[in-house]
Amino acid sequence: TLLLLLLLFLLPFSSFSFSYSCYFSSHSSSSSSSPPLLPSAPPHLLLLLLFLLLLISSFSSFSSSHSSKLLVLGGGAAGCSMAAKFTSSLGKGQVTVVEPTDTHYYQPMFTLIGGGMKTLSDSRRPMSQVLPSGAEWVKDKIVSFDPDNNTVRTQDGKQIEYEYMIVASGIQMYYDRVKGLLEALEDPDSGVSTNYSPHYVEKTLKNLQRFQQGNVLYTFPNTPIKCGGAPMKAVLIGDEYLRKHGKRDVAKLTYCTGMGVLFPSPFYAEKIQTILLGRGVELHKNKTLVEVDRAGNEAVFKTGDTTERMRYDTMHVTPPMGPVPELATSPLVDQTGYVTVDKTTLQHVKYGNVFAMGDCSNLPTSKTAAAVAAQCKVVYDNLSAVMAHKVLPQSYNGYTSCPLVTGYSKCMLAEFDYTLKPLETFPLDQSKERSVMFQLKKQIMPLLYWHLMLRGYWNGPGVFRNMFHLGGIIKQQNRE
Structure with a gap:
């Protein structure tokens, strides 16, 4: 735009300079006085400006479209975790994350902030710090989806083409x-x-x-x-x-x-x-x-x-919540506006190169960060299998967890799956209020989130649950 304005500004002077020089050339023999100083441009300046203008126009056209092997929609818990995992396996520049906000919040901490047990600053980090450095961050929002042609369009008019896509756009307050x-x-x-x-x-x-x-x-x-x-x-x-x-x-x-x-x-x-x-x-x-x-x-x-x-x-x-409106009107969702995925593989029921996870999916389980952690390994392994043209190896059982804080020192750690029956990790009755569970919620879980989960290293407590399996049997016997 600036070059175009400069071109329009210099064009009259360049034309006038040419005619003015011709005039003085034809009258040089009859006059010895010097011509007055007037602005002029070298003859090749117009060609140079035209070349630069075409170059800028070409670059602008290129920058308005973008292609990516893996497109991740959302910079929340699910988006950051999956971007970290796939950036590590696919390499730099292969993953694009679309996220419009500058700040990432650890939202499970909000309950403690409301009670004065944590501060708002404890819950936030700059988005640039939690997204993997090897991924490209498009600071924009998606306004339309065209999964039949593997493209999305952003609010700024950029078209992004993808080979594979993970939808992790969360839900919003209404x-x-x-x-x-x-x-x-x-x-x-x-x-x-x-x-x-x-x-x-x-x-x-x-x-x-x-x-x-x-x-x-x-x-x-x-x-x-x-x-x-x-x-x-x-x-x-x-x-x-x-x-x-x-x-x-x-x-x-x-x-x-x-x-x-x-x-x-x-x-x-x-x-x-x-x-x-x-x-x-x-x-x-x-x-x-x-x-x-x-x-x-x-x-x-x-x-x-x-x-x-x-x-x-x-x-x-607690305000009403739902999918972001741009997603709710796309071909990817069901009648309620949530992305339709197979509840075990997390693969889209129609588009095999699309997966969805977290709050925006129609998975019949509670929408928690713990559920996202368990879904991470399923999506990573299954999408990797799709990329390699192999059979999907992982199955999600609906695991989710809610640390039910009951005050300033106690917590009941609820864990369950699609059956809605307890699927507890520790070898003790987690349905009782315990101070150790409160400390787990307040002190340990934030560390797991910032340092392991967002970096792609935390897939939930399933490994520890298997280690404590004998304790789980004893615990169930004690309940009965």
Whole structure:
């Protein structure tokens, strides 16, 4: 563009210089005076500028398209892990990661931040530090998919062609599906917060600190969410905070979920319900938050066709969540907007060179970082087999895990698979609240995440579970 402007600027002067020189050449014999100084350009300048202009135009056309052996969509836990694994095996420049944000968050830490046990800075790293140096990072977002032609298009207009693709774009919050919610979250004095966003997670602790007496509400939407146990962690941490600060006797805690169950696994759901009721928390199922009336400090819920208003003094909201809209309208998804994959191989049911994992997939298991870790080895081995034209060797059993923090020192480590039955790692009853599990959640898991998982070295605790298998048998016998 600059060269074009320069060309247009110099063109008149160059033409005038040529005619002006001819004029003085024809009149040189009749005049001895020197011509006035005028801007001029060498005769070859126009040709040079035209050449450079064509070169820039050609380069621009080249840079608007890109090809990659492996395209990874998303720079979250799944995207970073898979980019690291395949960059190591395929080599530098063979993996392209499309991720629009500059910062990577360890989202499982948000619950602890909301309780004041960690800081927001503990949970974040620059994206440039967590993506492998051998991968190419396209800082952009995908706006359209054409899997029939192995291409995607970015918001900036770049077309990326791929041989293989891993979709790991996660899910996003849809605040606008609850009337008045975003305005309440933006208002520092509304008393409304959520642990699900780095923009609002610090409000949770501030609201507990400001609370004097009244109603404390906690909500769960009627959509799939990240870590289905996190809303109940917020309840139990809030309960213990109020007890520690002498406010629990003047607080009524209420938990409203839009689902018909408290937790996917019935075994752990029973344990969690016992804890919540034991803490004096009022429970409501099939009750969905649809509006936040900030002016009246009221939350509006729907149960079937019935609408109910509940007053709040402090409220923690889990917003509705779902796939990013660009993905939800692509040929890759089912009717709910999630990528359709085989639940054991994680390969797309129609496009064999496409795999999906993590929150954006339609896998019938809880959306957690632990699930992603277990999926990493399955996707890596199976996609590598596809590249080598071999039989897919790995099968995913639906393993997922949720460290259910129940306060400032205890945690119940829930682990289960597609059967929803416990698939626990350690040779002890993990359905009990334990301080050792709390330290595992608070201190050890972040280290595993930053230093092993994002570098492609952590595939979940399956190896350790096999080591402790005898303990698992003994544990089951003790339960029976």
